[in-house]
Amino acid sequence: MPADALSLTFAALADPTRRAILKRLAAGTANVKELSRPFDMSGPAVCKHLRVLERAGLIRRGREAQSRPCQLEPAPLKQVVAWAEGYRAFWDAGFDRLDVYLQKAHAQRRKEVRDARRRKR
Amino acid sequence: MPADALSLTFAALADPTRRAILKRLAAGTANVKELSRPFDMSGPAVCKHLRVLERAGLIRRGREAQSRPCQLEPAPLKQVVAWAEGYRAFWDAGFDRLDVYLQKAHAQRRKEVRDARRRKR
DNA sequence: CTTGCACGTAACCATCGGGTTAGATAGCCT
DNA sequence: AGGCTATCTAACCCGATGGTTACGTGCAAG
Known part of the structure; x- marks a missing residue:
């Protein structure tokens, strides 16, 4: 659980579910219900995944009525590529x-x- | 603990120690003792890290006398960049x-x- | 106001991950 | 042979993670 940003990002990406969520968000913002649909798991699980993504700075969440839309935040991905390019x-x-x-x-x-x-x- | 290759790679990279090991290996092959020196942790810990890196395909280990040299294997990094480039x-x-x-x-x-x-x- | 829906939190459980120490194994060197 | 060195395995500890169910909150609609 290193607080280092790059580690947080890699850890967040090390899960197919979360990557699928990002992929979905690349097509546009979506609320939690929409995001949980394709994955066969109950609400709070997705919620945790979203928290992980948020702590890694990979998504941003707004509030709109009772829906809480998530938006892709690509900056950390840029960091990842920058790091890997070194090799x-x-x-x-x-x-x-x-x-x-x-x-x-x-x-x-x-x-x-x-x-x-x-x-x- | 998904068996999926990309997840394994990301998980392996989500640790500063392992990234430091990779960085060190970018300068040339090294045996375990050499790799453990800079990190203040005892042998087996480094050994585990190496196993993780190996399972992710990020390093290859040979045998040479009683020394087991590790070599950087960059293919998975390529995969990582390819994935991130999608964004x-x-x-x-x-x-x-x-x-x-x-x-x-x-x-x-x-x-x-x-x-x-x-x-x- | 009450119902319904979307989202989150809380408590709990099983497993994993990173670390330790102690003890095997294998190869060089006298 | 016997010791030294490098490496790995085994058993264990503890905190983090991924999942569940049950319950709380906020808002909108009837």
Whole structure:
């Protein structure tokens, strides 16, 4: 339960139900009843999922009469992509060469690290 | 604990320690001892984290003497980005318009409700 | 005012997740 | 062989999560 934002976002996304809710919300705002329909679970369960999504900043809830419409808030998704993009170098074209390079570089570094540690004691 | 791959990946990423491990592995393969050093926690804990990462397909483990080197496996990250990209329309250029549109639609609907009520009296 | 509906909270239960310590297993080094 | 090191497993603790049912709240409509 780390308070860190990125962790909250990933945790919120680590559930198919919640991702389905987001997908549904991508088509427009919806109230809780509408959202709970497709999922075979009772109200409060969906409510909890919504709270999780809200705490992660992925949705915003308004109040309108007795209906409480939910709206998608994509900012955290942007953060997620930004984070993952940091690893892009590993999955596109150059990856194989990069891998080999890193393994070589690493053998070198491992020696250094070991020596450093030995020096430390 | 959904067996679904994307959920496994997100769940694995929803922990700062594991993300730090990935970051470390981006600099090259490393064995468990090396990985546990920066984090103030004892061996088995790191071991569990590694198992989670492995089950998510984010790392691959080899065997080399008594050391078991871990290697970054970026494919799932690609999946993550691919998934999140589906929402790109919401956070770049077009989003503001969409947001405004939704808010307007909302105001409109609220107005209708209010008018309906006024008409009723 | 009373009924009905949408939504939320409360209390509870089962399971999971992250962490610990203690003890196996396996491979190098004298 | 016997010890040292690195890794994993087992058993356990505790807080978080995902779900349930039952009840409370707010608003609108009859």
